[in-house]
Amino acid sequence: MVNKAISLVGVPTDIGAGHRGASMGPEALRVANLAARLTRRGLDVVDRGNLQGPLNPWQPPVDGYRHLPEVVAWNQAVHEAIYAELGEGRLPIMLGGDHCLAIGSISAVARHCRDTGKTLRVLWLDAHADFNTAEATPSGNIHGMPVACLCGNGPQELISMGGQVPATSAPVFRQIGIRSVDEGEKRLVRESQVSIFDMRHIDEVGMKRTMEEALADIDENTHLHVSFDVDFLDPTIAPGVGTTVRGGPNYREAQLCMEMIADTGRVGSLDIVELNPAFDKKNQTARLAVDLVESLFGKSTLIR
Structure with a gap:
């Protein structure tokens, strides 16, 4: 692994989501003992507490965007916090919050990669x-909208957050587990040439082959950022999300995915987003997320 110094950064907001409750995600991950479990893996874990930002006004969209000023404020806070942690040589884990926050975290990681001459890869x-x-x-x-914004397709305040437009480009991304794409979005995805390994692909070739393809050509100079939306998982094992879609990876597939990412030794930053305790059962989704994050940081059945 690249870095043993870990910083947890809580971002308690559901500002970009369609359901309330993702704002409680950071606390649910703490209740599930994320810090202690990673410390047990020999990592130096510091919890930086929660970032502050505007309350969710719960308003309808204006010009196609809901809560744009508030989304900008939260993402600016995320950008500055994540960029600072990377600058101190630490590996930041953003505890979301909803997935709009990846605009702030990934633009910060991209900026850090430009500073250091690293190649960015986003899973x-x-x-x-x-x-x-x-x-x-x-x-x-x-x-x-975060991937579109990071690729330069969105409102100016969001696409220019990292000081460069676009913050990243489509070839940087490898999307895994996709099974729900809106009609208008399908054309945008095709035109952008983002690499997508959807559930059909995983069904056809298996998780092992999928991850080999997604992790191909990663080298010593790669900064690997993992953006883990908990709705990646099948809702039978992870009910605690606002946007469940049937037919996701099962427990073993998710474990293999995380273990193969860990095997690269190149993970440099992580988002955990869209955990919504309001839809969960006895914090089981948070506990599962923590279990998978442990695997991402090298927990395996045997010493390999």
């Missing part, structure tokens, strides 16, 4: 492609 573990725009979105919820 986007999600049921959704999150490539919507104001024109294509059925809801205006910005948690459906």
Whole structure:
């Protein structure tokens, strides 16, 4: 693994989501003992507490975006916090919050990669492609737009956050577990040429081959960012999300996915997003997320 110094950064907001409750995600992950479990793996874990930002006004969309000023404020806070942790040589784990926050975290990681001459690779573990725009979105919820924004397709305040437009480019992304793409979004995804390993692909070739393809050509100079949306997982094992989509990876597939990412030794930053305790059962989804994050940081059955 690249780094043994870990910083947890809580971002308690559901500002970009269509359901309330993702704001409670950071606390649920803490209750599930994320820090202690990673410390037990020999990592130096510091919990930086929670970032502050505007309350969710719960308003309808304006010009195709819901809560744009508030989304900008939260993402700016995320960007600065994550960029600072990377600058101190630490590995930041963003505890979300909804997935719009990846605009702040990934723009910060991209900026850090430009500073250090690293090559960025983003593994986007999600049921959704999150490539919507104001024109294509059925809801205006910005948690459906972060990848588009990071690739330069979105409102100026969000696409310019890292000081460069676009913050990243489509070839940086490998999207895994996708099984829900809005009609208008399908064309955008195809035109962008983002690499998508959807559930059909996983069904056809298996998780092992899928991950080999997604992790191909990673080298010593790669900064690997994992953006883990908990709705990546099948809702039978992870009910605690606002946007469940049937037919996701099962427990073993998810474990293999995380273990193969860990095997690269190149993980440099992580988002855990869209955990919604309001829909969970006895915090089981948070506990599962923590279990998988342990595997991402090298927990395995045997010493390999």
